[in-house]
Amino acid sequence: MNDALVRFDQVTFGYGDRTVLDACDLNLHAGERLGLAGANGSGKTTLLSLIVGLHRPQHGQVFVLGRPRQSEADFREIRGPVGMLFQDSDDQLFSPTVAEDVAFGPFNLGRSRADVEAIVARTLAQLGMQEYADRVTYKLSGGEKRLVAIATVLAMEPEVLLLDEPTAGLDEAARQRVIEILLGLPQAMLIVSHDRDFLDHTATRRTRLERGRLLTLPAP
């Protein structure tokens, strides 16, 4: 059990007196794509933010990449290897141009300028988006923004991907494109989604968050 990339040990978290996670256990192993379903407001996004240290558990412990994570310094170490895709791409893309946004993460990881330029080119090419490099992020369509947001996460060369509603608000073509991209990636993933058909295509294992507990669902 200790080789899990992400592990929750009896994690409890709440806002005020509302408990969102009640002594939850969770495991995510290499090669897995774990689908996480649950009603609106059931705490799926909160669960993701606990993994990357945007929130801290009130009880229990979060293990990421084999080590317990408690302080901001602990979590800083994992912000490269654990990539998080936000629900609203406008939250994620803040740089003026696509190339700069993709470069933001690698720069923060201390890569050299030459490295960063190579990573940007490679990542955009991987998603077939070379010609987007100099486009202005706020002028992109919703689908394009989502793909660029995926590029910004992949540019950090993560081992684990946390995806918050990756297909929400996309048209059919963009949704298909996202599914293809995700299926082609080797990383372990935790995918939050309401889109059952999407999870059927992508998830290797499924769980559901209900009244603070994680329930195991039958494999698709």
Add this chain to the structure above:
Amino acid sequence: MHHVPRSSGPLLDRIDPRGRIVAALAFSLLAAVANRPATVLAALALAVLGTAISGLRFGTVLRRLAPVNVFMLLLIALMPLASGGRAIGSLGPLHYGEEGLRLALTIAVKGNAIVLMLVALLGSLDVTTVGHALNHLRVPDKLTHLLLFTVRYLDVLRREYERLNAAMRLRGFHPRANGHTYRTYGHLIGMLLVRSLDRSERVVAAMKCRGFRGHFYLLDHFHFSRCDVPFALAALFSLAALAWLEWL
């Protein structure tokens, strides 16, 4: 990674944005402190020349000048009434003074010269490039990032406003001059503020997830190229000529 974007004006676009910003700033300062009619007129002539070279469309230039000149007209109409000097006309107890008119006209010419030169030199740059150029000119990080973030999220905010506004209209809201309207707009603005705050928190969270520790890196690099030499020389020469007209 990428270089100066081309939007309009083939000649000026090849010139380093940093040079354009410095030249525009120096010109504005000189034009603003100038007092002699010859200097002021020469500045206007330079600005017109610059605009002609910039290749901007005439309509665009006029649109940018319009708001300045509404203010200038007001100045020309009112300033002579308040200042002394020989009266060139009177309307009842009000005297229209020569001195005031001269001052108001000087201000109008200076104002137009400055705006024209800014439009010519900076009008074809997009805000993003201006932000980067400012950063390379050692303007504090906080200020340039404020500028770039504003540009980035202005449109998001505008769309949020439009969605809220549309939703209000769909529920039969018509703005009128009454308490209900003011209260509704109050709620709308309050909601925009709350949402902006929420969004800024999500943006910071997303940035932290990508390893942000308070430092930004810019990809853009500007290069001082051969095209910049004639521009720099022309700018230096013109500014020196203006200074000579004013002080010698």
